[in-house]
Amino acid sequence: MKTILITGSSRGIGLELVHQYAERDDRVFATYRTPSTALKALESMRVTLLPLDVGDPSSIDAAYHAVRAETDSLDVLINNAAITNESGERLGSFDQASMLEMFRINTIAPVLVTQRFLDLLRRSAGAKIVNITSELGSLELKDSGYAATYSATKTALNSITRSLAFELRRSGITVVSIDPGWVRTDMGGSSAPLLPETSVSGMLRVIDQLGIRDTGTFLRWDGATMPW
Numbered sequence: 001m002k003t004i005l006i007t008g009s010s011r012g013i014g015l016e017l018v019h020q021y022a023e024r025d026d027r028v029f030a031t032y033r034t035p036s037t038a039l040k041a042l043e044s045m046r047v048t049l050l051p052l053d054v055g056d057p058s059s060i061d062a063a064y065h066a067v068r069a070e071t072d073s074l075d076v077l078i079n080n081a082a083i084t085n086e087s088g089e090r091l092g093s094f095d096q097a098s099m100l101e102m103f104r105i106n107t108i109a110p111v112l113v114t115q116r117f118l119d120l121l122r123r124s125a126g127a128k129i130v131n132i133t134s135e136l137g138s139l140e141l142k143d144s145g146y147a148a149t150y151s152a153t154k155t156a157l158n159s160i161t162r163s164l165a166f167e168l169r170r171s172g173i174t175v176v177s178i179d180p181g182w183v184r185t186d187m188g189g190s191s192a193p194l195l196p197e198t199s200v201s202g203m204l205r206v207i208d209q210l211g212i213r214d215t216g217t218f219l220r221w222d223g224a225t226m227p228w
Contacts, residue, residue, distance in 0.1 A: 003027045003074050003124070005067065007054055007113060008081030010036040012185030013132065016196040017078060020204055022047050029067050033081075054081045054109035055101075064116045073123035076207060079110035080132045084150045084187060099149045106153035111160055122171055128210050129168075130203075131161050133177040133218070140227035158218055158228065165216030174215045178203055181221045194221075 004021050008014040009030035015038055018030040022042055031052035032039060043049050050066050053059040067074070083105050085098055110131050114121075121127040136147055137154025158177045165175040180199045184192040202221040209223075218226040 001026055002076060003029075003071050004076045004078065005029045005031070005074055005117065006078045006080055007031050007052060007109075008033075009049075010034060010039050012187060013180050013183060013196055013200060014078075014080045015039055015042075016200040017080065017203075018042055018047060020197075020200050027071070029070075031063060031081075052081075054113055055105050057112060060109075060113055060116050064120075067117070068120065072120070074117060074120040074127060075124045076128045076130065077114060077117055077121060078130045078132065079113055081109065082106045082132070082153075082187075084147065089148050090145070094149070102149050102153050103156070106150070107156045107160065110157060111164075114164065121173055125172070126211070127173045128207060129164065129173060129175040130207055131157055131175070131177045133157055133161075133179055135179050135182075135220075135226065137177075137179075138218070138227050161218070162216050169212065169215055172212060174210050174212050176210060176214055176216070177218045177226075178206065179218070179220050179226055 004026055006014055006017050009018050010032040018028055019042060021028045025046060028047045029050055030047055031050045033053050050063050052063040083102055114129055134154045135141055136151040137158050139155060161175055161177040168175055180203060181194045182188055182192040183194045183196055183199045185196060199221045206219055206223045218228060220226050
């Protein structure tokens with residue numbers, strides 16, 4: 001049995017991660033900003049629901065103490081919480097506040113969450129930090145102006161993943177970026193080809209097999225290596 005912390009668990013990929021880990025009888029701390037009915041239905045002896053606004057350091061600290069009261073180690077931290085600008089962006093319509101908020105949640109928050117929970121990760125043998133990124137964060141694959149700020153936040157997250165990987169290698173902690181693919185969620189839209197169940201089952205297989213040899217890599221949900 002593994003102990004898992006997942007941010008952004010109310011819907012979509014995060015919710016499916018909670019569901020599939022719970023089905024395996026792993027110990028799951030599922031965090032949310034606003035709890036969904038579907039997430040509440042997963043609460044059990046193995047699944048603890050915790051409020052967490054990843055953009056608020058005091059909320060991160062409160063979540064840490066709640067987790068620390070129930071376990072002295074974490075095996076896997078999945079930084080999944082993210083936002084995007086659903087109205088789209090073009091030159092002439094970029095908004096400073098909206099751009100800064102996306103960077104605060106998508107790029108800065110995973111670092112602050114990782115930093116706060118690091119002592120619990122260090123107490124696990126072979127702990128893993130998984131930053132959920134996007135193909136849109138790949139500079140090599142970028143071929144349009146679509147979702148400019150969101151893409152930039154994920155590119156920055158990939159860079160931070162590399163930095164954390166080098167810093168934590170000596171602690172035996174593996175740090176990776178994983179692209180879940182284009183998934184049929186509220187964020188991905190109804191045209192997306194991948195079901196959440198397919199994406200998440202693939203990611204769990206990848207996460208299970210991760211070792212320190214993989215630290216600092218950018219992987220796809222099916223285990224393929226993504227270009228930076």
